[in-house]
Amino acid sequence: MTDATPGSELITPAQFHAASGVTDWRVTATGPQAVFLADSLAEAAALVAPIVAAAERHGILPDVDLRPEAIVVRVPYRDPEGIPAAAPEFAASVSRTAAELRLAADPARAQAIGIYVAQHSGADVRPFFTAALGYDDFGDSDAIDPLRCGPQLAFNPITGDAPARGRTHFDVFVPADQAQARVDAALAAGGRLVDDTHAPAWWSLASPDNHGVDIASWTDTFG
Structure with missing residues (x-):
């Protein structure tokens, strides 16, 4: 093969x-x-x-x-x-x-779950997460389960934030024709719309206690 x-x-x-x-x-x-x-x-x-x-x-x-x-x-x-x-x-x-x-x-x-790890611009936390989870580096900024069973991790720097304060949220990748329905369901279940300026590529939501979830459909359409 x-x-x-x-x-x-x-x-x-x-x-x-x-x-x-x-x-x-x-x-x-x-x-x-x-x-x-x-x-x-x-x-x-x-x-x-x-x-x-x-x-x-x-x-x-x-x-x-x-x-x-x-x-x-x-x-x-x-x-x-x-x-x-x-x-x-x-x-x-x-x-x-x-x-x-x-x-x-x-x-x-059809869907895929990812975890977006936002790190301070001066930090590199990918080695820690790959060691702790037994993951492998993937591309320049991601990490994956070698058997592709667990969620993919994406590591991206943020600016203007205090060092040593980590931020993490879930990325939920769904088909483009299902994204709006998934957003509506999450909002009806008590969620809050944080940002829709990138819709329909993705919507940023928050749970009632302010945990972040992005509903993303751009991977089903780009290119």
């Missing part, structure tokens, strides 16, 4: 979505993903072998999350600069087989 290593041909989310046969799929911060619903573990597992076969044909290394309720298929970013060019063909193949198996896609369930 040819891995999608740095230097391979890459495409953007917009190019991925422009391909045929990928309507079941959405791009989040971790890459393209699709959720196919199932009534049992055995029913969901029936898609595993076809996924493996499609991965071999197209040179893709997918992540597969098998649950009794659904099977989640992701094409994870192995290069922070883009999606493997073969990903649309792989995705279309998986979707065709899922349809044959009568596993309905539910794009509204």
Whole structure:
């Protein structure tokens, strides 16, 4: 199998979505993903072998999350600069087989959770977090679980803040066509809108006790 290593041909989310046969799929911060619903573990597992076969044909290394309720298929970013060019063909193949198996896609369930660690401009906290969590560096400013099970971390400096005061919030990446509904649901559940000047790329919300959450859809549309 040819891995999608740095230097391979890459495409953007917009190019991925422009391909045929990928309507079941959405791009989040971790890459393209699709959720196919199932009534049992055995029913969901029936898609595993076809996924493996499609991965071999197209040179893709997918992540597969098998649950009794659904099977989640992701094409994870192995290069922070883009999606493997073969990903649309792989995705279309998986979707065709899922349809044959009568596993309905539910794009509204696609999402990725990230943790945004805002650090003082004079600090570098990524080594601490990678050591404490057993994560690996990813790109210039992120960190990931080597098995891509835990949330991705992003480390970004802030200015004008007191040293030794950390700030952290959750990033919730959802499909672009689901973002407004997710924001509305969070506000209806007692949340507060902090900033919508970047919408529809992202909205900054706060919980009733002022914990920060960004609802982001830009990864599903840019490029």
